Amino acid sequence: GDSVTQMEGPVTLSEEAFLTINCTYTATGYPSLFWYVQYPGEGLQLLLKATKADDKGSNKGFEATYRKETTSFHLEKGSVQVSDSAVYFCALSDNTGNQFYFGTGTSLTVIP
Amino acid sequence: GAGVSQSPRYKVAKRGQDVALRCDPISGHVSLFWYQQALGQGPEFLTYFQNEAQLDKSGLPSDRFFAERPEGSVSTLKIQRTQQEDSAVYLCASSLGSKTGELFFGEGSRLTVL
Numbered sequence: 189g190d191s192v193t194q195m196e197g198p199v200t201l202s203e204e205a206f207l208t209i210n211c212t213y214t215a216t217g218y219p220s221l222f223w224y225v226q227y228p229g230e231g232l233q234l235l236l237k238a239t240k241a242d243d244k245g246s247n248k249g250f251e252a253t254y255r256k257e258t259t260s261f262h263l264e265k266g267s268v269q270v271s272d273s274a275v276y277f278c279a280l281s282d283n284t285g286n287q288f289y290f291g292t293g294t295s296l297t298v299i300p
Numbered sequence: 301g302a303g304v305s306q307s308p309r310y311k312v313a314k315r316g317q318d319v320a321l322r323c324d325p326i327s328g329h330v331s332l333f334w335y336q337q338a339l340g341q342g343p344e345f346l347t348y349f350q351n352e353a354q355l356d357k358s359g360l361p362s363d364r365f366f367a368e369r370p371e372g373s374v375s376t377l378k379i380q381r382t383q384q385e386d387s388a389v390y391l392c393a394s395s396l397g398s399k400t401g402e403l404f405f406g407e408g409s410r411l412t413v414l
Contacts, residue, residue, distance in 0.1 A: 231407040290342035
């Protein structure tokens with residue numbers, strides 16, 4: 189069945205460092221791919237998404253490119269801030285949009 | 301309201317008690333999902349509604365779990381005879397129901413079973 193595998197954490201970076209969180213997926217058909225973020229004490233919220241191969245999602249300085257050939261959707265940011273400290277979840281939705289699959293989450297802590 | 305609202309935010313139950321968790325989705329959202337999130341894990345699918353129809357309940361871990369959405373809006377997740385392994389955060393999410401649409405999550409209901 190469909191599934192998502194993401195890099196395990198926790199990840200600790202200094203402010204302004206480069207961030208990569210790896211995510212790979214297994215799916216039949218043509219899924220849509222998402223990154224969700226959960227800030228401390230808050231619910232999950234969408235960070236960015238890509239709905240077809242080679243699409244790049246971007247938001248708040250974060251980017252991820254839908255790579256069908258490597259079945260990947262890695263999250264990157266060139267210069268992290270303390271306010272980026274959160275848990276990041278990679279997710280996919282199946283062909284119907286009726287089922288979403290989430291990775292286990294990667295905790296990021298950015299220190300000043 | 302503007303977002304997905306869940307209540308209660310925190311619930312402590314004694315083992316064997318029944319609990320009911322409520323979700324009020326975004327108005328007009330056709331699809332409603334329940335997820336279970338254990339500590340340090342990602343959300344695990346429980347069940348899915350399209351309007352009032354429960355189209356998928358394959359993720360419900362046992363017959364002690366029951367969900368309903370009788371009028372296609374508010375949904376209730378009921379857990380009967382709670383066990384310690386039921387302790388988790390229960391997340392509700394809604395969406396417009398398209399493949400490319402995002403899920404909007406509530407803040408969750410944290411259930412602790414003693």
